[in-house]
Amino acid sequence: MMQWERLLSPARLGKSDSEPLQAQRSPFQRDYDRIVFSSAFRRLQDKTQVFPLAESDYVRTRLTHSLEAGCVGRSLGTKIGRGILERHRLDGVHPSDVGDVVAAACLAHDIGNPPFGHSGEDAIRHWFTTSPQAKRLHAELKKNPVHFSDFERFEGNAQGFRILTRLQMPDNHGGLQLTCATLGAFAKYPVASHPERDPNDPRASTKKHSFFHAESELFAEVAERTGLLLSNNGWRRHPLALIVEAADDICYRLVDFEDGVRLRLIGYEEASEAFAKVIGERKYLDIAKRMNGTEERIEFLRAVAIGKAVEQVAAVFLQNEEAILAGAFEQPLIRCTQAAEPLEEIVCRSRKRLYANPRGVEIEAAGFEVIGGLLDLFVEGVEALAANHGKLAPRWRNLLQILPEPFVGPGGTPAPDAYTRLLRMTDYVSGMTDSQAVCLYKKLRGISLPGQ
Secondary structure, eight states, X not given: OOOHHXXXXXXXXXXXXXXXXXXXXXXXXXXXXXXXXXXXXXXXXXXXXXXXXXXXXXXOBHHHHHHHHHHHHHHHHHHHHHHHHHHSOOTTOOHHHHHHHHHHHXXXXXXXXXXXXXXXXXXXXXXXXXXXHHHHHHHHHTTSHHHHHHHHTOOHHHHHHHXXXXXXXXXXXXXXXXXXXXXXXXXXXXXXXXXXXXXXXXXXXXXXXXXXXXXXXXXXXXXXXXXXXXXXXXXXOOHHHHHHHHHHHHHHHHHHHHHHHHTTSSOHHHHHHHHHHHHTOTHHHHHHHTSSSHHHHHHHHHHHHHHHHHHHHHHHHHHTHHHHHTTOOOSOGGGGSTTHHHHHHHHHHXXXXXXXXXXXXXXXHHHXXXXXXXXXXXXXXXXXXXXXXXXXXXXXXXXXHHSOHHHHOXXXXXXXXXXXXXHHHHHHHHTSOHHHHHHHHHHHTTSSOTTO
């Protein structure tokens, strides 16, 4: 059984000494603040949630989605924290501590996403398996199957852990040096990329992976400090990771649907009926009808639906706490709620009406060309630099002047191994915003030039 005393560890990754506690600000609140002030978090303001490069200033980006997920996660975590403390005597722990851990992890849950949302992850995987530039590195990478798998199955969750623990504040061991509790809750898939998941494995925690081989020792430190249970190819989930997953599930189901109404891709009547099914009480439809304006009505119904979903998820968690602490509960909490069916119905409608929207699909398809094109250019340039020991043709010399030094290597010298060189390239391209990636691609391809 996992123990809450260890699961809520305030120990900071990369620091052996404990920090003095502040009465007015918990370690987990400090985690939240460190994430908010990080450059990687700011870049989420121009990364796709559902509608890439949206022309409407209302539509959510990854930034607003992450903030909203953090709010839902805090409410959900605090509610569950109250139930946990009623059952267990945990000295010095307050229900809000659980809420703060979940809120911080929710805030960071998409921080590793490349441009163009999940299609950006697909674009990097596609590039690695099909590009002649990538294939030239396959033989060396296959010497270690985990190295090869990290790129073949490139994962934004693993890139997020890398950002939090290595790329942000890179001079620190442990990067941002967040608490192990927050990092454990962040890792929804606490397994490595290799071996590939057994398709018959029903566990939600093995569907993806939350760390690359380069950060495997850092993740092992998080797992040890929080007392995660060992499992095949990794560990069982931190219990609070289930709450982070639920907060994300609630937001992207209900809030994305609300965006669809704003963009007139979904009618008010259809959306309000769907929200009423989640709420389970039709009286709220009558309350909404007394409000002025469609936007106010749908905002009200969405807020009530979120509240109902939070109550149900909290109840499911507390009912299954023993199985969760034993690492035996392996399905999303939201699937066990009374609202599971109407929430799944909303997702099905969103896939047909929102996620398959022609404009979004066209931009995401173009994103494959943008991401693949940038990786081709920069990987070829860095590989030429590595092969020629600094002697470059003018084309590559000019190109690599654009690439910031940390992504080439210390002192502008590429790493001796292909794995590290390629990691730095995916760090660079996946860290771009949607607009930055498009703009740089157009310039490097001569489609647009500065001043033109």
